[in-house]
Amino acid sequence: MRINISQRKIKDPFVAKVQELSGQNLLACYQCGKCSAGCPAVSQMDILPNQIIRYAQLGLKDELLQSKSIWICASCMTCNARCPKGINIAEVIEAIRQILLRKREDYLKIEELSDEEKTKLPPIAMVSSMRKFTS
Amino acid sequence: MKICYYPGCTLKNNAKNFEESALCSLNSIGVEVEELPRWNCCGTVFSLATDDLIHHVAPIRNLIRVKESNTDRVMTLCAMCYNTLKRANERVKADSESLDKINQFMYREEIDYEGDVKILHFLELLRDEIKFENISKKVTKLLKNLKVANYYGCLLVRPKEIGLDDVENPTILENLMTALGADSIDFPYKTECCGAYQTVNNLEIIAERTYHILTSAQSQGAEIVTVSCPLCAFNLDHRQKETVQKYPEFKNIPILYFTQLLAIALGCPEESLRFDLNYIDPKPILKEKGLI
Ligand code: SF4
Ligand code: SF4
Numbered sequence: 001m002r003i004n005i006s007q008r009k010i011k012d013p014f015v016a017k018v019q020e021l022s023g024q025n026l027l028a029c030y031q032c033g034k035c036s037a038g039c040p041a042v043s044q045m046d047i048l049p050n051q052i053i054r055y056a057q058l059g060l061k062d063e064l065l066q067s068k069s070i071w072i073c074a075s076c077m078t079c080n081a082r083c084p085k086g087i088n089i090a091e092v093i094e095a096i097r098q099i100l101l102r103k104r105e106d107y108l109k110i111e112e113l114s115d116e117e118k119t120k121l122p123p124i125a126m127v128s129s130m131r132k133f134t135s
Numbered sequence: 136m137k138i139c140y141y142p143g144c145t146l147k148n149n150a151k152n153f154e155e156s157a158l159c160s161l162n163s164i165g166v167e168v169e170e171l172p173r174w175n176c177c178g179t180v181f182s183l184a185t186d187d188l189i190h191h192v193a194p195i196r197n198l199i200r201v202k203e204s205n206t207d208r209v210m211t212l213c214a215m216c217y218n219t220l221k222r223a224n225e226r227v228k229a230d231s232e233s234l235d236k237i238n239q240f241m242y243r244e245e246i247d248y249e250g251d252v253k254i255l256h257f258l259e260l261l262r263d264e265i266k267f268e269n270i271s272k273k274v275t276k277l278l279k280n281l282k283v284a285n286y287y288g289c290l291l292v293r294p295k296e297i298g299l300d301d302v303e304n305p306t307i308l309e310n311l312m313t314a315l316g317a318d319s320i321d322f323p324y325k326t327e328c329c330g331a332y333q334t335v336n337n338l339e340i341i342a343e344r345t346y347h348i349l350t351s352a353q354s355q356g357a358e359i360v361t362v363s364c365p366l367c368a369f370n371l372d373h374r375q376k377e378t379v380q381k382y383p384e385f386k387n388i389p390i391l392y393f394t395q396l397l398a399i400a401l402g403c404p405e406e407s408l409r410f411d412l413n414y415i416d417p418k419p420i421l422k423e424k425g426l427i
Binding site: 021023072077080081090094095098120122123124129132 | 143144145148149150176178179180183184185186187190213215289293294295302303326327328330331332333334335336337339340343344365366369373
């Protein structure tokens with residue numbers, strides 16, 4: 001995959017927005033990869049957690065907003081617990097999700113669930129999924 | 136001892152087996168439980184975005200209810216409620232500006248929240264106040280020869296600041312099971328995420344996680360896996376149906392709330408165990424061990 005990096009992208013307000021919503025200093029990351037090594041979801045991800053941080057540093061907004069990974073991450077907090085630089089990666093991923101959700105771009109389409117599934121799913125599953133995947 | 140109890144939504148629905156077995160156990164230990172009046176859903180997940188105060192309103196409102204019940208601590212059973220209430224509480228304790236805003240938003244409440252409620256998990260109550268050695272003394276049916284692997288999932292232990300045990304290698308459930316006479320089995324997937332709410336629209340992930348978590352426990356000889364979260368329970372128990380479809384060689388294993396085993400050991404009647412809500416029937420293995 002070819003990725004173009006540029007000063008323009010690095011200075012995109014997207015980078016500041018991610019830092020503000022996540023409360024994290026993206027430049028603290030030194031790309032050790034420990035977050036990705038322990039993440040249980042990497043087999044389904046297209047951009048790994050350490051790459052998400054790197055992409056965010058570089059303002060690669062389109063790649064991040066279109067990535068599958070942001071919806072695959074289940075905020076399990078394993079990466080946060082292990083980052084030697086104290087970065088909360090889960091918060092950074094939440095910030096990227098929020099940027100989309102705040103434009104009413106829902107990931108979960110409740111109307112597509114069958115009545116059978118909706119009846120079977122416990123409230124804890126429905127509420128948490130709506131909290132994470134809808135605006 | 137009397138304790139204020141916050142059930143949360145799922146314990147009144149799909150996880151009645153969690154609630155009823157816990158309440159019967161508490162009764163046997165001599166703890167009086169008072170359900171929090173007018174509780175509301177905690178929101179299930181702690182809001183991670185820095186500016187998202189509105190989603191802390193639900194957990195904090197519950198803490199106002201706790202104060203209104205003339206106590207300053209509340210016990211949860213559900214790991215997600217525990218995590219959400221405790222994190223929201225820590226958040227407002229560390230940030231008085233947010234607390235003020237949340238209080239202003241809830242201006243129709245009779246009192247303001249002041250950050251002075253303690254959130255306690257049932258396991259902490261057992262370990263720190265009642266103490267496992269005293270529970271051992273109350274055991275009427277030792278869980279002898281029963282090999283139990285304990286699954287913690289994420290929210291009892293992470294983040295470290297609010298976790299009730301070691302973040303990487305918690306042992307509280309193993310210690311409890313040992314106190315009840317069971318053989319506690321260690322396995323490397325005990326704090327690995329089950330996929331949580333991905334169960335709503337991404338069953339592939341859940342089947343894969345359930346497969347890896349449960350086969351890991353089985354490879355260490357586990358006959359039963361315990362859980363402490365209704366969402367983990369749903370994924371590890373009910374989603375075994377999808378797990379077998381994806382991995383035909385997978386062998387079913389019963390998933391129990393730790394409170395169901397506790398209730399058995401403390402001699403609670405079978406009605407309080409509510410096995411009708413467990414998907415994989417635990418009765419054959421429990422009968423084989425002479426426990427029911
Ligand atoms: S663990 Fe921390 S420092 Fe290492 S790559 Fe991940 S975010 Fe960067
Ligand atoms: S919080 Fe998300 S990125 Fe971090 S380890 Fe868990 S699933 Fe992976």
